[in-house]
Amino acid sequence: MRIALATALALGLATGVAAQSQPSAAPAITAIKAGRLIADPRTGTGAPALILVEAGRIKAVLPADSPIPAGATLVDLSTATVLPGLIDSHVHLTGDPDDKFWQATIDTTEYQSLVGAKNALLTAKAGFTTVRDLGSARLSAFALRDAINKGFVPGPRILAAGNAISIIGGHGDVTGFRPEVVAALSEGNTCTGPVQCAERVREMSRRGADVIKITATGGVLSQQARGLGAHFTPEEMTSIVDTARSLGLKVAAHAHGDDGIRAASAAGVASIEHGTYLTPETAKVMKANGTWMVPTLAALTGLSERIGKGIYTPVVEAKARQALELWGKQVQASRAAGVKIAYGTDAGVFEHGRNAEELALLVEKGGMTPRAALVSATTGAAELLGLSDEIGTIAPGKSADIIAVNGDPLGDPRALLKMRFVMAAGRTIPLD
Template identity: 55%
Template structure:
């Protein structure tokens, strides 16, 4: 069993014994099943008690929510966001004094609300300042701030000079000073060192371990998008993560880096840009998930050719834009497990739901398959499928109201008008 999220947060529910009855015009209880017609959903203490007839008797004292002209469905799940960061900032902006961990936590709380309003009731934060990430997660979980259920990775692991090496692109003297002061966490260059770093990160209370199996697009490094960590280092990271009850997620673009991460036992491949048939067959056999983050390419398009990126970043971005969706298309063809992820922060937070349409138009998925990936696919990957991902008695009331039919039209999820996460209504203004 993986310790995906602390038990106290997983079981958290609103205080009191409030009962809410939601009258829905149409209900998608499970993205894989046909929708129901007019129905009433009864929620008590944050959990679904029943889903019955539209004209059912309302319990005494219950609060009624009229969504009788809407389609009610499970809340969306984004397996790859960066809430503590904002898009549109050049790489050097975060060197300014205000970009501290407290500031990152405040940014995260702001973006958590934006993301919830977009229809996402669960997200996995795929890397950020660890103390800020944990504070953000816990503040939302206890109800102090509105937002989705949040799982966090905290500090991602990187080789020296790799995608999460914070000193790449800095002046040598500054880089040396930062490293000497021990202010560049997560950089490891041997199986033993990486195993130690995993244990240290896990001890802080994160929900998943992330590592950079290959190079990245948005760092200023010039060592490419193929395999970075050695096979032995990846094996040490994944084995140690699993040993302390956590799943491991691998940022991976290049095909052979993807292959190495899957061979090491990683639970999900993030991005998978150059994924090939060999990778897909291996992922299918191992049960590895694909999280394609196609919205990240939309983020790249916002700044390409405008002097925003360094030459190294610009060159890598232009190459990846030539094959948007190819990796997802191959993964889908071979029946690989798929969960929706977006890389929010590369593009402005709140546009996450646009990923579903891209999964269809660029990734070759059907609207129904994309919706499954955006609900139960993500729930299974994140290990929260016992409490969310579908609407059924006993599960948390993680639900949204939209116009239209999301099982046939992937753009229907862009019309979110109501959001409830763990029985808490999200303020939409």
């Protein structure tokens, strides 16, 4: 044993010396031939180009007939449309859609992180190279985020919220069990009053949150049956937003009811998630406050596929039927008022990997153009996430988040349902 250790140390030392004495090899370059490049979805027309990638970053975007650097790995996408990796501002990677509401009572955090690893790969394969994970149990999403960052498992860049902060008995609390079970399962994410709510924000920050998620109203899929109206007091929400801001964190507010949307926007949250019952008047308030809308229309695809099948409890079914009647209305109200829309799906409520289905929903139910829908999933979401310098367009210096599809996504949003190539932070994602 001692000999083996000594040998290993000697070998390691020898390797170190050898590496130092050799001239350092040129960093590997990947050259991507793009048949049609939409470098910036706000303006891109799909001209051919050559993209050079080095050390996980875009090194250059050149005319198509530029010489390919010697020794570069060539990726020939000359018959494809190449565009920036997509961004989903609202997912739940560590859960699956057909989990029963009590599933979290039997799954360990460790198991949920592994479920998340499975779903992270599915999400990346679907062309989504950045996601915001807006609610996971315990520390599962943080562990997943860190493992992806270190290259241990393939997946998208993750901004993770951890637990959503909720009122007692609210959408983010444990509900539907006997009190002693609730007490045992509670994850310390509820608060009452501005001081306690500030404490919760600081705790989530300490745990590793990149963003603060609050449940500003009731929710469709939780067992609480008190409707979808406002939950926190204005003072509590202002305290949450101010505390988050002091820590450099944005707040994403789950909100269905119009009163809760209005109160969250007034408190200064960065985004309203879902926004089901948004009225034209409140849309004007959002516009004035600069609040983003993340419509998550695809979540309702999930609801529509599961309703009436004994998957949801009666309490949940009643709320789901209400929400389905309004599918896409919040997008129309947001557009009419000039509210900015960032792409988000609520994947986890439906199967991970179907994230691109939201594009066609934004067009068909929300009245957006295919280009506007694509902008919401690239430069729009990048701006909401505070990552405009890093992602959202294909430009020198940015992270090498690059996807390719057949067809023209500016004409047909369904062209993005099947990827031909995905690179996340310079790593090529295996597609089969």
